[in-house]
Amino acid sequence: MTSSTPTEKQWKKLRTSLAAWYQSAKRDLPWRRTNDPYAIAVSELMLQQTQVVTVIPYYGRWLKAFPTWRALAEAPESAVIKAWEGLGYYRRARNLHALAKAVAEAGGELPRNEEGLRSLPGIGPYTAAAIGSIAFGLPLAVLDGNVMRVLTRLLALSDDISRPQTRAKLQELADAFLDRKNPSDHNQAVMELGATVCLPRNPMCLICPLSAGCAGRDHAEDFPVKARVATEKRKETVAILRHGNRFYCEEVPEGKPWHGLWRFPDFDPERMKRGETLATIRYGITKYAVTMEVVEAKWKGRSPVSMAVRYLTTEEMAEFAFAAPHRKLAKALSIKKAG
Ligand code: SF4
Known part of the structure; x- marks a missing residue:
């Protein structure tokens, strides 16, 4: 069951409320104080499947140990894995290492377009959208767990989010919601809302900037729907x-x-x-x-x-x-x- 998709006028209203909320509520996080695409890429890889509080000390130590693409590219794999120890999902560390080698080889800079970013090792649709929008202002909408939670609740969308068709539909919705004039803040705002207000349990709908336009707010915890994988x-x-x-x-x-x-x-x-x-x-x-x-x-x-x-x-x-x-x-x- 789905409520109807918002019209452009309704998206605009939601976007404006979200942007105003983000300006006053955003957390002061270390990767929000930099424009360095390398540091932004490091934070994005670290933040996948890991909470902000866990990432903060790793991020600081990492940039001290490997301050540039080249420094990371030249580091032995054992040092890279050691610096990642405890963050889990070690494939991300190897991906970042492989990415650094590719970037260093290509002259030390990331490409500034989606196609170029996606052609690099370890960069999938999420990472390309996150780095592209935050570091270069590209109009690419991110879709991660937080964004999916916000969108499925906003539209009371009860399709199973583990299905590729649902992901594709959610990506279309995220694209429609995106503030193309300020994709960096918009993407960070949706993720921030998911991480601090539209929580998996006990979402704070009373203080949510999207509450007036949210179809799922009265039964928010019913969303997102995900088929359980048996343990x-x-x-x-x-x-x-x-x-x-x-x-x-x-x-x-x-x-x-x-x-x-x-x-x-x-x-x-x-x-x-x-x-x-x-x-x-x-x-x-x-x-x-x-x-x-x-x-x-x-x-x-x-x-x-x-x-x-x-x-x-x-x-x-x-x-x-x-x-x-x-x-x-x-x-x-x-x-x-x-x-
Ligand atoms: S109103 Fe509630 S359910 Fe809807 S987006 Fe806000 S926090 Fe999430």
């Missing part, structure tokens, strides 16, 4: 192999989740003897709810030797980027040692 349970066993005060760790090879990060190995009954259970850690990854049992273990034969394995002390582990549940385990080992 699957998964068990795994991870081995702690000691050598004095050092622990066997390995780098995750290419083609596997967490590629480029470090972790403790899976327990392998062919090659390892199992000892006592030390801990159980639970975590979620994509559609899996994982129960990770941590066991003491010993090698049956010789310990493997390669560039991708190391025996690390808990202090040395701090120098490597670890996958989040394995970082938790590394911290637990260092606390146990200190205690």
Whole structure:
């Protein structure tokens, strides 16, 4: 069920109310104080699937470590992954690194048109619209989770947002809503409204600048509609192999989740003897709810030797980027040692 699409006159009214609200309510965020396309691209990649409060310290540290496209392009991948450690979705860090290499190779500047932006590695429709509008004022409407929530509520649109057809329809609506004279502020305003007022739970419709024209405000939490992906349970066993005060760790090879990060190995009954259970850690990854049992273990034969394995002390582990549940385990080992 959908209320009718706003006329241009109605969009204009909504746009004007939103713009006035944004000028008075926008948060003072570090990436709003710069015009540097590189810094804007960094913030956009970091903000995908991660909250503003989490991103702020990473953004500052990142720009100190890699202040330009060239500095990032020349950095080793291990340093890039380490600087991203804890932000999750590491593909974004690799994309940013690949993007920096492409930009540096092309002379150090981003193209100032949608086609050029989309031709670069790691830049999809959302990132092209965000960077294009914010850094260069291109009239491109962004469509992320916040924007989809605002639009589906505004129009009481109950189509499943996981369907490509719905995404296409929402992109058309976002395009119609866009303030083409000020796409940068407009895009940031819709995202800001979604992040601070039109919240997933308990949206603040009473103070919302779009309230008068919002078809879904009386049952806002019914939107957006998204088909649920069933969570699957998964068990795994991870081995702690000691050598004095050092622990066997390995780098995750290419083609596997967490590629480029470090972790403790899976327990392998062919090659390892199992000892006592030390801990159980639970975590979620994509559609899996994982129960990770941590066991003491010993090698049956010789310990493997390669560039991708190391025996690390808990202090040395701090120098490597670890996958989040394995970082938790590394911290637990260092606390146990200190205690
Ligand atoms: S009135 Fe409520 S539901 Fe509608 S856009 Fe504003 S906060 Fe969201």
